[in-house]
Amino acid sequence: MSIRLKIISEMQRIAAEQQVTLPPLNDDLSLHETGFDSLGFAILVARLEDDLGIDPFTISEDAAFPLTVGDFVRAYENVPA
Amino acid sequence: MSPREIFTLRDYLGPELKGRTISDARQVVSLTDILGKSCLVGRFRELSGRSVLLAVTDQLISAIAMTEIDGVARRMLLCPPDLNADHVKTLIEDAEIDAVVTDQPPRWADAGVYLVMAARAPVPAGIKAKTERATEWLMLTSGTSGVPKIVGHTLEGLTGAIVADGPARGAPPVWATFYDIRRYGGLQIFLRAIIGGGSMVLSEPGEPIADYVARLNARGVTHISGTPSHWRKLLMSGAASGFSPSYVRLSGEIADQAVLDGLSRAFPAASIGHAYASTEAGVGFAVNDGLEGFPASQLGTNRDGVEMKVEDGSLRIRSTRTAHAYVGRDAAALTDSDGFVDTGDMLELRGDRYHFVGRRGGIINIGGLKVHPEEIEAVINRHAEVRMSRARSRRSPITGSIVVADVILADGCDPSRSDEIREKILTDCRAQLASHKVPAMIKFVTSLDITAAGKLARHDA
Numbered sequence: 001m002s003i004r005l006k007i008i009s010e011m012q013r014i015a016a017e018q019q020v021t022l023p024p025l026n027d028d029l030s031l032h033e034t035g036f037d038s039l040g041f042a043i044l045v046a047r048l049e050d051d052l053g054i055d056p057f058t059i060s061e062d063a064a065f066p067l068t069v070g071d072f073v074r075a076y077e078n079v080p081a
Numbered sequence: 082m083s084p085r086e087i088f089t090l091r092d093y094l095g096p097e098l099k100g101r102t103i104s105d106a107r108q109v110v111s112l113t114d115i116l117g118k119s120c121l122v123g124r125f126r127e128l129s130g131r132s133v134l135l136a137v138t139d140q141l142i143s144a145i146a147m148t149e150i151d152g153v154a155r156r157m158l159l160c161p162p163d164l165n166a167d168h169v170k171t172l173i174e175d176a177e178i179d180a181v182v183t184d185q186p187p188r189w190a191d192a193g194v195y196l197v198m199a200a201r202a203p204v205p206a207g208i209k210a211k212t213e214r215a216t217e218w219l220m221l222t223s224g225t226s227g228v229p230k231i232v233g234h235t236l237e238g239l240t241g242a243i244v245a246d247g248p249a250r251g252a253p254p255v256w257a258t259f260y261d262i263r264r265y266g267g268l269q270i271f272l273r274a275i276i277g278g279g280s281m282v283l284s285e286p287g288e289p290i291a292d293y294v295a296r297l298n299a300r301g302v303t304h305i306s307g308t309p310s311h312w313r314k315l316l317m318s319g320a321a322s323g324f325s326p327s328y329v330r331l332s333g334e335i336a337d338q339a340v341l342d343g344l345s346r347a348f349p350a351a352s353i354g355h356a357y358a359s360t361e362a363g364v365g366f367a368v369n370d371g372l373e374g375f376p377a378s379q380l381g382t383n384r385d386g387v388e389m390k391v392e393d394g395s396l397r398i399r400s401t402r403t404a405h406a407y408v409g410r411d412a413a414a415l416t417d418s419d420g421f422v423d424t425g426d427m428l429e430l431r432g433d434r435y436h437f438v439g440r441r442g443g444i445i446n447i448g449g450l451k452v453h454p455e456e457i458e459a460v461i462n463r464h465a466e467v468r469m470s471r472a473r474s475r476r477s478p479i480t481g482s483i484v485v486a487d488v489i490l491a492d493g494c495d496p497s498r499s500d501e502i503r504e505k506i507l508t509d510c511r512a513q514l515a516s517h518k519v520p521a522m523i524k525f526v527t528s529l530d531i532t533a534a535g536k537l538a539r540h541d542a
């Protein structure tokens with residue numbers, strides 16, 4: 001499964017758990033519009049770290065928090081292996 | 082015995098009771114003629130009036146040395162086996178130690194202590210110790226960080242609950258404990274065995290649990306105590322079958338309904354009690370109705386003179402069984418100005434029972450909200466598929482922290498059902514806990530660390 005697919009499927013799972021209705025997840029959608037609150041993102045980042053072994057937001061101190069779904073996915077895709 | 086008379090352990094070790102023993106995995110020593118023997122080759126008189134550090138690896142030799150030193154030394158500091166060597170110097174200064182009783186004399190040669198005395202397996206000694214004074218008993222707190230605090234007790238205070246409970250009915254009990262007897266919970270059991278005219282089976286560090294249970298059976302153990310973590314470990318091992326004690330006691334951690342029910346299923350013939358005690362507050366009370374928590378009616382003064390109240394959410398205890406002071410140059414006050422010890426154990430009233438929800442210092446902070454991990458664990462542990470769990474915080478770059486739970490599944494639970502069990506646990510957590518307390522992640526693990534004091538290790542607490 002690609003990183004993108006993993007992220008999307010984890011978001012769908014968390015949305016179901018948190019009873020959030022996700023709009024269609026395209027790259028331009030702002031993270032704010034996903035309906036996730038900060039706890040939702042915290043869970044997402046923690047689970048992805050367990051799954052992928054990386055947390056791009058703590059690796060680099062100055063990593064800007066992404067604004068859109070596309071930014072978020074790229075943050076994971078661009079972590080050097 | 083008049084109240085003013087000094088009583089010591091040797092008063093309970095007369096030759097009139099036959100067949101009493103103390104044993105570990107390597108040897109069985111008769112308590113019936115123990116007063117004629119010595120671990121100190123009869124040199125205990127040199128300890129008269131001294132402040133003694135008892136630093137013996139072996140529990141059995143420590144136990145016998147305690148009976149020789151009590152009533153002779155001014156004070157006796159019990160040193161648990163895992164004492165951090167970096168703290169020794171401070172403890173020696175704070176407790177004004179001028180003698181060390183040890184099985185490793187060379188290690189203490191440079192400690193700057195006046196007298197270093199070797200302790201060995203007991204041998205017949207020509208002279209018997211005479212009671213000269215009431216020895217002060219010093220114990221160390223089992224906190225995980227920093228120098229442990231030195232807590233001062235008297236034998237009278239330490240044995241207050243034992244004397245109040247009176248002798249066990251029927252044959253003298255054979256006691257065992259998972260604890261080390263140099264800790265408060267273990268010392269209570271050793272004292273129960275001595276004062277109750279019974280026998281004692283000691284734990285052995287690193288001993289496989291099945292071997293320990295075989296030893297409990299071989300020695301006919303009737304009464305046994307440990308922390309809920311000790312008991313969960315035994316239940317998990319599958320070694321409990323075939324062992325049938327008549328009394329099972331839990332202390333040192335919150336006894337939740339799951340572990341109480343698990344023990345009553347495993348030991349249907351046993352009475353099961355959970356006791357509240359701490360190194361500082363002494364033995365508060367025991368609960369024997371099989372339910373977690375305790376009846377609110379126990380607040381106030383009980384028939385043994387133990388006073389309990391709840392203030393700022395925590396249990397406060399005043400009694401003759403509490404320690405009398407912290408010992409040392411910069412020691413804090415142990416009680417408030419009214420003589421109450423703040424236990425730091427937080428209570429919540431639900432219906433007519435108080436439930437322990439956690440330690441004041443063990444609170445984890447989730448997005449600015451306070452969470453007791455024990456409260457979450459209690460909900461998780463209620464599932465039949467779960468043997469044990471630990472809730473902890475996991476730092477998150479976004480909310481600060483989230484709650485994650487590590488869960489050990491019960492024996493025979495099919496690991497392929499883990500997704501289904503995770504969902505079940507989360508559904509219950511959502512129904513019973515505030516949303517910030519619901520674990521964001523549940524991880525299934527095969528083991529959880531237990532500290533040397535027998536408690537679930539909480540690295541983030």
